[in-house]
Amino acid sequence: MHDAAAKSLSANVTGSSETYRASLLRDRLWRAALWFCGFIGFLLPVAIIGYLIIEGLRFVSWQFLTDYPKGSPLGTEGGIWPAVEGSLALASIGLLVAFPLALGGGLYLSEYGRSQRFNKIVRFLVECLAAVPSIIFGLFGYAFLVVFLKFGISLIAGGLVLALIMFPILLIAVQESLRSVDEAYREMGLSLGVTRFYLVRRVLLRKAWRGIVAGIVLAVGHAVGSAAPVLFTASVYFSKGGLGLDRPVMTLPTHLYNLVSEAISFDQAFGTALILIAGLLIFNASAMLLRRLGGGFTQ
Amino acid sequence: MTRRFFSKSLYWSDAALKALSFLALGTGVSFLLLMIVFVLRESSLGSGFTMNLFDFLVRDPWAPMATPPSHGIFHAWISTLVITGLSLLLAIPLGFGIGLFLSEVAPRWVQQVMQPALELLAGIPAVVYGFFGYVTLVRNFEVWFDMPAGECLLIAGLILAVMVLPFVASTAAEAFRSVAQELREMAYGLGVTQLYVMRRVLFRKALPGLFAAVALGLARALGETLAVLMLAGNTVAVPHSLLERGQPLTALLATELGETVVNSAKYQALFASGFILLIVVLGINAVIWILKHHFLERSHA
Amino acid sequence: MIVPMAMTRYHVPEEVCDSPASERIFDIRDLSVTFNGRPVLQKVNVMALNRQVLAIVGPSGSGKSTLLRTMNRTLELTRDARIISGDIHFKGEQLYGNGTDPRIVRKRICMVHQKPVAFPMSIEENVLFGVRFHKNWNGRTKDEIVQSCLERVGLWNEVKDRLSEAASRLSVGQLQRLCIARALANDPEAILMDEPCSALDPVSTGRIEELILAMRPHLPIIIVTHNLAQARRISDQSLFLSDGKSLEQDTTERIFTHAVNERVRDFITGKVG
Numbered sequence: 001m002h003d004a005a006a007k008s009l010s011a012n013v014t015g016s017s018e019t020y021r022a023s024l025l026r027d028r029l030w031r032a033a034l035w036f037c038g039f040i041g042f043l044l045p046v047a048i049i050g051y052l053i054i055e056g057l058r059f060v061s062w063q064f065l066t067d068y069p070k071g072s073p074l075g076t077e078g079g080i081w082p083a084v085e086g087s088l089a090l091a092s093i094g095l096l097v098a099f100p101l102a103l104g105g106g107l108y109l110s111e112y113g114r115s116q117r118f119n120k121i122v123r124f125l126v127e128c129l130a131a132v133p134s135i136i137f138g139l140f141g142y143a144f145l146v147v148f149l150k151f152g153i154s155l156i157a158g159g160l161v162l163a164l165i166m167f168p169i170l171l172i173a174v175q176e177s178l179r180s181v182d183e184a185y186r187e188m189g190l191s192l193g194v195t196r197f198y199l200v201r202r203v204l205l206r207k208a209w210r211g212i213v214a215g216i217v218l219a220v221g222h223a224v225g226s227a228a229p230v231l232f233t234a235s236v237y238f239s240k241g242g243l244g245l246d247r248p249v250m251t252l253p254t255h256l257y258n259l260v261s262e263a264i265s266f267d268q269a270f271g272t273a274l275i276l277i278a279g280l281l282i283f284n285a286s287a288m289l290l291r292r293l294g295g296g297f298t299q
Numbered sequence: 300m301t302r303r304f305f306s307k308s309l310y311w312s313d314a315a316l317k318a319l320s321f322l323a324l325g326t327g328v329s330f331l332l333l334m335i336v337f338v339l340r341e342s343s344l345g346s347g348f349t350m351n352l353f354d355f356l357v358r359d360p361w362a363p364m365a366t367p368p369s370h371g372i373f374h375a376w377i378s379t380l381v382i383t384g385l386s387l388l389l390a391i392p393l394g395f396g397i398g399l400f401l402s403e404v405a406p407r408w409v410q411q412v413m414q415p416a417l418e419l420l421a422g423i424p425a426v427v428y429g430f431f432g433y434v435t436l437v438r439n440f441e442v443w444f445d446m447p448a449g450e451c452l453l454i455a456g457l458i459l460a461v462m463v464l465p466f467v468a469s470t471a472a473e474a475f476r477s478v479a480q481e482l483r484e485m486a487y488g489l490g491v492t493q494l495y496v497m498r499r500v501l502f503r504k505a506l507p508g509l510f511a512a513v514a515l516g517l518a519r520a521l522g523e524t525l526a527v528l529m530l531a532g533n534t535v536a537v538p539h540s541l542l543e544r545g546q547p548l549t550a551l552l553a554t555e556l557g558e559t560v561v562n563s564a565k566y567q568a569l570f571a572s573g574f575i576l577l578i579v580v581l582g583i584n585a586v587i588w589i590l591k592h593h594f595l596e597r598s599h600a
Numbered sequence: 601m602i603v604p605m606a607m608t609r610y611h612v613p614e615e616v617c618d619s620p621a622s623e624r625i626f627d628i629r630d631l632s633v634t635f636n637g638r639p640v641l642q643k644v645n646v647m648a649l650n651r652q653v654l655a656i657v658g659p660s661g662s663g664k665s666t667l668l669r670t671m672n673r674t675l676e677l678t679r680d681a682r683i684i685s686g687d688i689h690f691k692g693e694q695l696y697g698n699g700t701d702p703r704i705v706r707k708r709i710c711m712v713h714q715k716p717v718a719f720p721m722s723i724e725e726n727v728l729f730g731v732r733f734h735k736n737w738n739g740r741t742k743d744e745i746v747q748s749c750l751e752r753v754g755l756w757n758e759v760k761d762r763l764s765e766a767a768s769r770l771s772v773g774q775l776q777r778l779c780i781a782r783a784l785a786n787d788p789e790a791i792l793m794d795e796p797c798s799a800l801d802p803v804s805t806g807r808i809e810e811l812i813l814a815m816r817p818h819l820p821i822i823i824v825t826h827n828l829a830q831a832r833r834i835s836d837q838s839l840f841l842s843d844g845k846s847l848e849q850d851t852t853e854r855i856f857t858h859a860v861n862e863r864v865r866d867f868i869t870g871k872v873g
Contacts, residue, residue, distance in 0.1 A: 019735055024701075027492035034404045037396030041468060042413055044461055045420040048431055055434075104323025112317045122328060124588055129331040131584040132577060133522020135549045139556065139573045140334045143341045147561050164334075167327045195313040218422075225424025228524040228549070232557045253426040253525070260430050260529060270434075273427050280422050288415060407679065482717045485779070488674050489730040489786055490707030499729065503720040 049277060056274025059267045065275070069268075074238055075258070076265045080272055082241040086155075086249030090234060091223045093159025098166040099216065105167075106174025111196055111204070123175075130168035134228040137161050141233040156245040158234020165229060166219040173215020177208040214290040221283035225276060227253035252276055338577060341562075342570035350564075355571065361535040361551070363565045370568035374537040378452060378545030381538065382527060383520040385456030390464045390516055395509065397464075398471025399497060414469075421465035429529030432458040437530065444542060450532035453541040458526050463516040470515050474508020475501055511590040518583040521576065524549040548572055616647050616837070616849070621692055623650045625790055625820040626671060631686030633666055633675070633844075640666050644686070644846045646839060648790075653816055655835035655852065656824045659867065663844040664824040665714075668792050671695070671822065672709040673702040691789070707734050710783035712793045716775035718767035723759055726767045726778055730786040738787075749781040753811055773804025780811065791815070793823040797830065809834050828868065832856055840864045 067079025105126075113119045141161035151157040181204050189199040205212075227235075235254040243249065252272060259269040350359070350370065359371025397417075401410055436457065437449035478501055486496045502509075532544025533554055546554070552569055559566045621627075626648035633641040641663045648654045656664050669675040670683060673695065688695040695705060707730065719726050727746045731737065737745070746763065750756040755777045759770070767778060776796060783791060793812075797805040812821055812834050825831050831838055832852055839849040840861070848861045859865045 023492060023495070023733070024703075027494040030494040030497075031404060034396055034400040037393055038400035038405055038409065038413060040393060041397040041400070041464070042416050044464070045416045045423075048423065048461075049419060051435070052427070052431065098327075101323040101327040104320035105327050108317070108320035108324045112320060122324065124585075125328050125331055127588065128581050128584050129328070131518055131580060131587075132331075132334070133524065133549065133580060135522065135524040135552050136334070136338065136573055136577050136580075139341075139552060139570065140338055142556060143570065144333075144337050148337075164330055167330075171324075171327065197312040197316045200316070221422060225422075225426070227424070227426045228553060231553060253424055256426050256430055257525060257529065260433055266434065269430055273430050276424055276427050280419070280424070284415070284419055284422055288418075479717065481713060481715055482719070484674060484677055485711075485713055485717055486719065486729070487677055488672065488706055488711040488713075489733075489782065490703040490705070491730065491733040492703060495733050499721070500719050 049281070052270070052273050052277050056270045056277070059271035060274050064271050068241060069238060071265075073262075073264055075255075075268055077268075080250075080252065080255060080268070080275065082239045083250040083252045083255040083272070084275070085241060085243065086235070086239065087224050087252045089155055089243050089249060090158050090162055090230060090251060091220050093155065094162030094166050094223050095216065095220060097160060097163035098170055098219070101163075102167050102170030103174055103212075105171045106178060107200065109171075110175045110178040111200060126168045126171055129164075130172065134165060134226050137165055138229040138231055138233060140164075141229060146233055152246065153232065153234060153236070153248045154246045155234055155243060155249050158230040158249070158251075161229045161233050162223045162226075165226065166223050169219040169222065170215055173219070174208075174212050177211025177215070178204055180211065181207040210290045210293055214287040217283050217287040217290070221280055221287075224279060225253055227251070227257055230254060231257075252279075335577065335581075338570055338574045341566070342574045343567045344571050344574060350568070355568065363555075368564065370565055372548065372551065372568065372572045374535055375546055375548045375551045375572065378531060378538055379521060379547040379549070381452050381541070381545065382456045382459055382531060382547055383517065385453070385541070386459035386463055386520050387513070387516055389457070389460035390467050391513060393460075394464050394467030394512065394516065395471050397468035398473075398475055398512070399501075401468070401472040402475035403493065403497065403501070417465040417469055420461070421469075423462075425462070425523060425525035426529070428458050428462055429526040432526065432530045446542065448532065448544075450530055450544055451542045452531055452538055452545045455527045455531040455545075455547070456541070458530055459520050459523055462523060462526060463519045466519055467512045467516040470512035471505075471509055474505040474512060477508060478504040507590045507593050511587045514583050514587045514590070518580050518587070521583075522549060522580055524553050528553050548576055616649065619647075619649055624648070624689070625650055625691060626654075626822070627687075627689040627692075628671075629687045631667070631670060631688065632684045633663070633670060634682050634684055635666075635678075636680040639844060640681075641670075641844045644841070644844070645849075646846065647849065648820060648822055649837065650820055651817060652836040653812060653821045653823060653834055654837045654839060655831035656822065656839045656841055657826070657828060657831050657867075658841035658847075660826060662841045664841055665794050667841065668711070668794050668822065668824050671792055672711050673705045674711060676702065707786050708788055709790045709792060710786055710788040712776070712780055712783055712791065712796045714795045715799050716772060716779045718770065718775055718778070721767065722764045723767045723770070723778065724763040727781050727785050729782055734786065736787050745785055749785045750778075752784055752815075753777040753781045754807060755781060771804075773800050773807065776800060776804065776808060777811070780808075788819070790820045790822065793821065795824055795826060798826070805830075828856075840867065842867070 064079045065084065066081050068081055069075045070078030109119050109122060113122075138161065141157060141164075145151045145157040145160055146153055185203050185207065186199065189203050190196070230251050231254055234248055235251045236248040237250075237258055239248065239250045252275060256269055256272040256276065259265055259272065355371055356376070357371070357373050359369040359373070361371055361374055362369045401413060405413065432454055436454045440446055440449035440451065440454060482500060482504065483496065486500050527547045528550040531547055531550055533546050533550055534544045535546055536544070538545040552573055555565070556569055559569060624647060626646055628644060628646040631641055631644045631646075632639065644663075644667060646654075646667070656667060658664055666675065666681070670688060671690075675681050675683070683696065690705075690709065694700065719729055721729075724742075724746050727749050728742055731742075731745055747756060747760075750759065755774060758774060767775070770778060776799070780791075780796075797808050800808065809830065812823065815821060823835065835852045837849060838852045838855045840847040840855070840859075842863060848855065848859060848864050850859070855864065856868055859868060
């Protein structure tokens with residue numbers, strides 16, 4: 001009885017079992033191919049980042065970070081402090097301008113905007129803004145801020161361009177983190193007769209702040225790394241350091257670009273790339289941590 | 300007790316916050332419109348554009364120093380097209396594969412490792428990609444293909460493929476994940492293989508999302524600047540093969556803008572090409588938006 | 601209230617125990633399943649006979665669907681579910697034996713789900729979905745298969761003029777019958793149904809019930825239902841499941857009138873929901 005039944009297990013598949021076995025083989029090959037794709041997707045970031053870290057570590061020291069570019073041609077020796085300083089200043093100005101606007105915008109969209117249609121259109125425009133290539137922001141910044149408003153190539157012009165780049169990222173982060181707060185909090189809060197302002201301040205922002213901060217971290221990381229928008233609005237080839245709103249600055253990405261395109265020093269370039277990558281890793285890790293914590297709390 | 304029941308003052312803070320937040324939203328968003336208008340204005344495409352559009356796009360070479368100077372961008376958009384096409388050709392199959400892997404095959408712990416890895420790949424600054432491509436590929440190409448200078452469209456396309464890969468992969472993974480679990484279970488319940496389910500059910504159901512993934516990759520690739528600037532070679536000749544140098548639109552803008560007299564014919568030409576790029580990317584973005592909403596509404600129904 | 605041991609012990613009628621092995625479609629012994637380490641089924645026993653409809657009833661959350669999904673090996677599609685002990689025999693074969701291909705199991709034992717879903721293709725292609733994979737044409741053309749399967753579920757006359765239309769345009773009731781046709785096209789040896797009528801209106805429910813009774817002579821059917829009246833209308837045997845334990849199995853007639861287990865009696869009389 002059992003033997004006969006066991007035989008029927010394979011025999012019972014009507015149609016030739018040869019084709020069946022072929023389709024199983026194809027399935028197995030396909031799965032192997034997908035695993036291979038996944039492996040590549042994992043290998044690429046690890047290999048690229050690992051390569052840059054290993055090569056870069058040879059040239060990075062505390063002095064590299066805090067010294068000024070030296071040597072002849074300039075940049076072959078010394079450090080990159082003015083670029084670090086400039087990048088941080090640009091991102092800070094960008095954040096200072098963009099965050100209040102984004103917080104307000106996100107609040108309006110998620111808490112006050114009553115018309116679905118209006119919210120949808122605005123969100124569409126914001127997503128358009130987020131998709132615009134950064135070189136276009138550079139063009140706009142150059143024509144509008146540097147030339148039209150006569151800011152000149154300066155920290156303030158670059159900072160405002162970065163603000164424009166950060167605004168949509170921040171707004172989407174604010175709106176999404178507020179939206180992920182359970183609707184029950186709003187109903188419960190408002191049913192106690194408090195204003196939305198009070199509710200936002202006491203409940204919603206407390207629930208959503210981790211997501212918002214994660215958005216800030218990602219936006220700043222993005223702004224620090226992008227060279228195209230500051231190339232002709234804020235950056236110069238060399239600066240003695242010291243910041244002024246009306247003066248240009250050095251930035252990390254443009255410095256790296258100059259080192260490579262003018263073939264000044266690949267050692268220095270490896271060091272600069274490592275500083276950028278290290279910044280990226282720190283930013284991403286903290287954003288991930290915040291989001292994970294935030295996720296745990298909102299549930 | 301003559302306390303008024305509905306005190307107006309209590310709601311001032313609310314009205315103020317509402318007005319302020321609306322103002323903030325308006326300010327931010329109006330800059331997008333300002334940007335479009337301003338780039339268009341600087342290009343004078345509307346009124347005083349000094350060139351025939353056909354000459355500008357197809358016929359004229361880019362020779363600003365010649366007499367008379369000529370500012371055609373044929374070489375630039377051809378380079379952009381070649382590099383973008385090449386990068387998508389590589390990134391789409393691999394990205395879809397990674398998407399399928401993440402959504403259908405990978406065990407949970409693998410997903411938890413891959414997702415941040417892809418995010419890192421997406422977060423690496425373009426200039427670092429350019430540098431990486433330079434020190435790894437460009438130098439070796441000089442040896443392998445016996446080229447005087449290694450920069451070429453092929454390298455730019457390869458690196459660009461790596462850059463858009465995480466966007467294509469994560470959007471594709473999302474598209475596959477959004478296919479209802481019940482559908483998957485029903486299909487497997489009929490005793491078919493994973494390949495069969497993917498081919499006949501998942502791909503069709505995820506199609507709008509997959510289109511969105513392609514569109515997102517396309518938009519990213521078109522607008523990428525620093526990496527192609529450093530790797531494509533930056534020459535104004537029209538490229539004839541993948542191993543030749545070229546100058547995509549974005550690289551043209553980045554190279555020339557700093558040294559251009561404001562409101563000259565060259566300045567107009569640069570802003571006109573910027574405007575075209577902007578409009579194309581916004582158009583692609585609109586398509587992504589429609590696809591996303593189309594298939595969101597579908598999956599809710 | 602403390603239930604005496606004798607009362608909680610699983611009860612199977614003698615004629616089922618004494619039935620010859622060849623008449624036993626499903627013979628499940630001491631099946632235990634965990635979900636993320638949490639027990640969902642504990643030492644469940646089921647015996648299903650040929651040419652009969654077995655209804656699995658019980659309060660919601662008692663593990664009815666999980667039990668059904670172990671029976672054609674679709675449970676393993678859920679990541680967190682584990683079968684930790686027990687035996688499942690289908691016609692005397694080990695369902696989870698070494699070298700048993702789950703796809704062949706699923707081809708031979710088909711499942712009809714609670715919520716009908718159309719595959720993204722035409723009505724005709726929906727029916728042929730499994731056939732195109734398993735190649736069980738058996739000398740029939742595709743039109744013959746489509747027609748015979750749709751006729752068996754009473755859908756042929758309604759859709760014969762629009763076979764190439766997208767299946768998603770059918771009504772829910774029609775879709776559920778299409779799902780059954782899709783299962784029949786596989787030439788299954790048993791059909792499992794997981795609350796097939798819970799998403800349907802009374803008229804469509806009636807048609808599905810007629811269909812079940814019509815299929816009974818050729819195909820053993822196991823149906824999970826939360827609807828006691830339905831179980832009474834269409835089933836020959838009924839199995840009561842509660843908190844992941846099988847309490848009692850008997851002929852439907854007897855279990856609805858003279859249940860041995862007290863909790864089963866309470867459930868039938870509506871004392872507990």
